[in-house]
Amino acid sequence: MKSKFFTLLFGLFIIPSVIGWADQGHQITGYIAQKLLNPEVANRVAKIIQEPAYHGQLTDLAPWADYAKYPWSKELHFANTHDNPPDTCHVDYDHDCLGDRCVMGAIVNYTRRLDCGSDLDAFQRDEALKFLTHFMGDITQPLHVSGKMGGVRTKARFKKNKRTTLHIVWDLLILKKRTREDFHDDFKLYAEFLLDKIRNEYAHEVGSWYACNVNDLPGLLKCVLPWSVESNAMNCEFVWHYSEDEALEDRYYQESKPIVDKSLAEAGYRLARLLNELLSKSGC
Ligand SMILES: *[C@@H]1O[C@H](CO)[C@@H](O)[C@H](O)[C@H]1NC(C)=O
Ligand SMILES: [Zn+2]
Numbered sequence: 702m703k704s705k706f707f708t709l710l711f712g713l714f715i716i717p718s719v720i721g722w723a724d725q726g727h728q729i730t731g732y733i734a735q736k737l738l739n740p741e742v743a744n745r746v747a748k749i750i751q752e753p754a755y756h757g758q759l760t761d762l763a764p765w766a767d768y769a770k771y772p773w774s775k776e777l778h779f780a781n782t783h784d785n786p787p788d789t790c791h792v793d794y795d796h797d798c799l800g801d802r803c804v805m806g807a808i809v810n811y812t813r814r815l816d817c818g819s820d821l822d823a824f825q826r827d828e829a830l831k832f833l834t835h836f837m838g839d840i841t842q843p844l845h846v847s848g849k850m851g852g853v854r855t856k857a858r859f860k861k862n863k864r865t866t867l868h869i870v871w872d873l874l875i876l877k878k879r880t881r882e883d884f885h886d887d888f889k890l891y892a893e894f895l896l897d898k899i900r901n902e903y904a905h906e907v908g909s910w911y912a913c914n915v916n917d918l919p920g921l922l923k924c925v926l927p928w929s930v931e932s933n934a935m936n937c938e939f940v941w942h943y944s945e946d947e948a949l950e951d952r953y954y955q956e957s958k959p960i961v962d963k964s965l966a967e968a969g970y971r972l973a974r975l976l977n978e979l980l981s982k983s984g985c
Contacts, residue, residue: 722842723873724764725880725888726965730838731763732892733899733969738976745980749815751827759834759972766835777807777836779845782933786848787941792933794926804840805929807832809921812975816918817985837972840928841964843935844871852941861948870949871940875957878950895966903966911971915978928971935960 722730735758738746747757755762766774780803784791798806814821814829821829844851844867852867859865859874884890899907913924939960943953 722838722965723876724767726842726872726876727763727767727835727838728760729888729892729895729965730841730968730972731759731761731834732889733896733966734834734837734972734976735759736892736896737899737970737973739981742977742980745985746830746976749823749826749830751823762831763834763838765831769832774807774832776802777832778804778839779847779851780804780929781850782846782848784848784933784936786936788937790848790933790937792846792926792930794922804836804845805922805925807836808840808925811836812915812921812979813918816915816979817982818918833975834972837975838965838968840925841932841968842871843932843940843960843964844868846929846933847936847940849941856945857943857949858946859949859954867940867943874950875954875961878954879958879961892965892969895962895969898962899966899970903963907970910967911974913975913978915975915982928967932964 735743735746746759750757750762752762766778780792780797782790782792782797794805797803800806801810811829811833813819815826815833819826839845849855852871855867857865857867857870859870865874880886880888880891884894911924912927913921915921939956943949947953
């Protein structure tokens with residue numbers, strides 16, 4: 702384990718917002734998933750997690766991959782699709798995920814590595830769980846499955862007189878405002894609110910959020926691809942429809958709320974289902 706000091710120092714200089722939902726978004730999906738784990742699976746998860754600071758839970762390890770010091774993992778947080786939002790949106794796995802090096806390929810990779818049938822050591826399984834937890838969040842951020850480089854260079858304003866990028870609006874600013882205004886700046890309250898939606902408002906549809914068969918690990922991509930297609934479609938339906946000098950904190954923010962809520966809920970729900978099935982297989 703590297704020293705905490707280094708992680709802390711590193712965390713101060715990196716800008717997490719360019720590479721995923723910001724910490725809060727990932728913590729929310731980790732928190733939701735943790736609450737939906739079966740008790741035996743929660744025990745297995747706690748045994749896999751090596752770093753004591755995470756208290757054997759997914760919540761605080763979920764942002765880890767944004768701080769991982771591996772250059773090779775940077776491209777695993779997203780998929781640059783070859784489309785042109787908001788006019789055209791599509792995902793073409795072979796073209797957009799060369800050598801499986803994108804968020805869809807990474808989810809498949811780390812699910813297989815976490816599987817009890819794999820003979821990886823404790824360090825690698827811990828790493829697989831951390832990457833998987835993180836990427837399950839990233840894949841529901843529409844701009845992580847987008848053309849035009851996910852909006853990292855696309856101008857936008859959240860407040861009228863402050864320039865930013867579309868990507869930062871989605872990684873960070875919408876979430877920050879939502880948590881501050883509606884949940885006393887406490888991401889756990891936001892996560893609890895979403896858990897409640899999963900049990901009520903979303904209950905009729907959650908079944909359709911997840912269609913994986915963990916006994917068919919080679920076929921895993923079949924269940925992951927639709928998640929990327931769903932996120933990607935959001936870019937044409939909503940994300941890229943705005944004007945550069947509009948203050949996105951107004952109308953756009955209001956309309957983005959249900960999309961962000963559902964994305965975070967889906968990420969947490971799917972992660973829990975996946976882990977519940979994967980880590981309760983015989984041989985675990
Ligand atoms: C799969 O995981 C290994 C171990 O972390 C890593 O070296 C490799 O780049 C990963 N590939 C993908 C596509 O995620
Ligand atoms: Zn990320």
